[in-house]
Amino acid sequence: MKQLTKAEEEVMQILWKMKEGMIKDILEGFTNKQPAYNTVATVLKVLKNKDVVDYKKVGNVYVYYPVITKEEYSSFQMKHLLKNYFGGSFTRLAAFFAKDNDMSLEDLEAMLKEEDTQHLK
Known part of the structure; x- marks a missing residue:
């Protein structure tokens, strides 16, 4: 397992709470200032590369979920x-x-x- 950055941990905290969600759902999970859509998409890509997040395609959207607890x-x-x-x-x-x-x-x-x-x- 690899160390996560602060931004990555923020996204993971939201995903752990939600269990799974689309980027727009993750954005709604931020309590402070919401980051840009593209920022969250980039963080999710990095998390996928670190093998802590995966996704499934539902229709034409991606639903992300944590791979680790x-x-x-x-x-x-x-x-x-x-x-x-x-x-x-x-x-x-x-x-x-x-x-x-x-x-x-x-x-x-x-x-x-x-x-x-x-x-x-």
Whole structure:
């Protein structure tokens, strides 16, 4: 899997939420300033080349859909962050977030319990 740019991630966030859509549908998903139609079309082409988006032709329009889940990409991003910024150490990552967010031991324990609960599902 390849790293996505900010623009690519914005389009993916919309597609993950919608499950699938035409370019005009994706444009409507932007909450801030809407990019140009051609910009979204170009981003979708790049995402297709990165194998994270595909499309099907319905009549004379293309309907785009994500090939990877949001969870798969989130996992990839976290592993990338862990490896490149924390030397592969989850302890360093947790310590950084605990310090940066002024987390207490109780907060950390609750976070770990929540993660264990999510893992069991």
